[in-house]
Amino acid sequence: MICYYFPPLGGAGIGRTLSLFKELGDFGYDCHVLTVKPVVYRMYEDELLEQLDSSRIFRSGSIDPQRLLYLLGFRKISSKYADNSRAVSRSFFPDSKVGWVKPAMRRGQKLINKNSYDLILSSSPPVSAHLVARELAEKNKIPWIADWRDYWTSFKPEDLYNDESHVKKCKKLIAALNNTARIATSVNSSFAKYVGAKKIIQNSFDKDDAKLWSGDYRTDKFVIGLFGTLSDLTPVRPLFELLTELKEQSKDVFDKVSLLQIGQVDSDWLDRQLKEYGLAGKIEKRGYLPRQQAIGELNSAALLYLGLSEEHGLGITTGRIYTLLASGRPLLAFAGKESELAGLLKEVPGSFVFDTENINSALQFVKQLIEKHDSENSKISPIPEHARNFSSTNMVRQFAELFDEVLGK
Numbered sequence: 001m002i003c004y005y006f007p008p009l010g011g012a013g014i015g016r017t018l019s020l021f022k023e024l025g026d027f028g029y030d031c032h033v034l035t036v037k038p039v040v041y042r043m044y045e046d047e048l049l050e051q052l053d054s055s056r057i058f059r060s061g062s063i064d065p066q067r068l069l070y071l072l073g074f075r076k077i078s079s080k081y082a083d084n085s086r087a088v089s090r091s092f093f094p095d096s097k098v099g100w101v102k103p104a105m106r107r108g109q110k111l112i113n114k115n116s117y118d119l120i121l122s123s124s125p126p127v128s129a130h131l132v133a134r135e136l137a138e139k140n141k142i143p144w145i146a147d148w149r150d151y152w153t154s155f156k157p158e159d160l161y162n163d164e165s166h167v168k169k170c171k172k173l174i175a176a177l178n179n180t181a182r183i184a185t186s187v188n189s190s191f192a193k194y195v196g197a198k199k200i201i202q203n204s205f206d207k208d209d210a211k212l213w214s215g216d217y218r219t220d221k222f223v224i225g226l227f228g229t230l231s232d233l234t235p236v237r238p239l240f241e242l243l244t245e246l247k248e249q250s251k252d253v254f255d256k257v258s259l260l261q262i263g264q265v266d267s268d269w270l271d272r273q274l275k276e277y278g279l280a281g282k283i284e285k286r287g288y289l290p291r292q293q294a295i296g297e298l299n300s301a302a303l304l305y306l307g308l309s310e311e312h313g314l315g316i317t318t319g320r321i322y323t324l325l326a327s328g329r330p331l332l333a334f335a336g337k338e339s340e341l342a343g344l345l346k347e348v349p350g351s352f353v354f355d356t357e358n359i360n361s362a363l364q365f366v367k368q369l370i371e372k373h374d375s376e377n378s379k380i381s382p383i384p385e386h387a388r389n390f391s392s393t394n395m396v397r398q399f400a401e402l403f404d405e406v407l408g409k
Contacts, residue, residue, distance in 0.1 A: 190315030
């Protein structure tokens with residue numbers, strides 16, 4: 001399995017590959033990982049490495065910016081820096097990790113010379129991981145599966161580049177990669193349609209992390225949990241607007257609400273919005289926490305919120321969504337009507353998806369939950385029936401069945 005994002009790097013971007021590495025053995029596949037040597041990143045979860053078999057994890061050097069910064073002594077970058085670095089990424093093709101490709105190819109060839117691999121699976125983003133896989137697969141006649149977890153990055157090439165010729169170059173590469181791969185997979189229908197993937201295997205929640213959710217929560221306050229990275233792509237402003245309207249309509253109900261933020265965020269960006277809506281005294285900001293600790297803190301929440309940009313977030317279904325589903329708690333989501341998120345939550349009991357046109361309906365949903373909370377009759381059951389199809393074990397099983405199919409088993 002060829003992937004750039006892997007522990008000790010943390011966050012939602014490692015969930016899919018981490019679950020595959022941990023659980024493929026249960027389905028008869030011994031998984032080796034080829035990833036990058038230490039790089040500068042926004043979040044680290046070093047404790048995850050303690051649970052993994054290090055003898056099956058192999059790392060190559062790189063000359064990409066994040067690796068070079070690490071070699072220069074830097075260790076962590078802020079969310080603001082990471083968001084601004086998107087402009088730098090446009091200077092590279094296919095992405096800023098292209099400096100990892102040749103060192104990874106060399107390391108990968110040495111691994112192939114020593115081992116008898118049946119399959120190669122590569123995970124993107126970055127697209128550079130697919131370049132490594134394509135070279136090794138073609139040279140060694142090994143079946144290759146290209147897994148697309150995104151359009152390109154979090155954005156389509158059309159949203160990243162102003163130059164139409166550059167956009168065409170991206171799409172041409174996507175087609176070329178898929179033509180070489182034995183099969184291309186993706187996480188939802190929007191991404192699959194865009195990149196031309198033939199097989200959809202949705203993301204999942206980690207089965208071990210999910211066991212940490214409890215049915216207990218704070219009763220003195222109605223806590224709304226904000227989990228995961230907050231940015232213009234995953235906005236919190238819609239929730240703030242809703243709470244402002246709640247304050248105007250029912251001050252006594254509003255006074256019962258408390259916000260708990262856990263995840264990566266540009267503090268200045270968040271503080272400006274909190275000040276704008278007069279909510280600075282309503283929130284407890286915890287910042288980024290390791291996933292198991294984050295779940296422990298979020299157990300105090302009676303409602304969980306997540307938002308996706310109506311303009312750029314229509315196709316996104318991040319790993320955090322499935323983690324929240326496993327909580328058993330009601331979910332309030334801001335997303336476009338035609339978004340993948342709206343489709344996913346449509347049949348989920350206790351969830352409500354709103355947009356700019358039906359904020360009042362969302363407000364009534366929240367008020368009813370607060371009234372139910374006050375009555376102390378509400379009950380939360382972690383890992384509810386509707387969430388179980390999204391377990392990591394189910395996701396890994398689908399990959400294993402695909403591997404069997406590719407290998408003719």
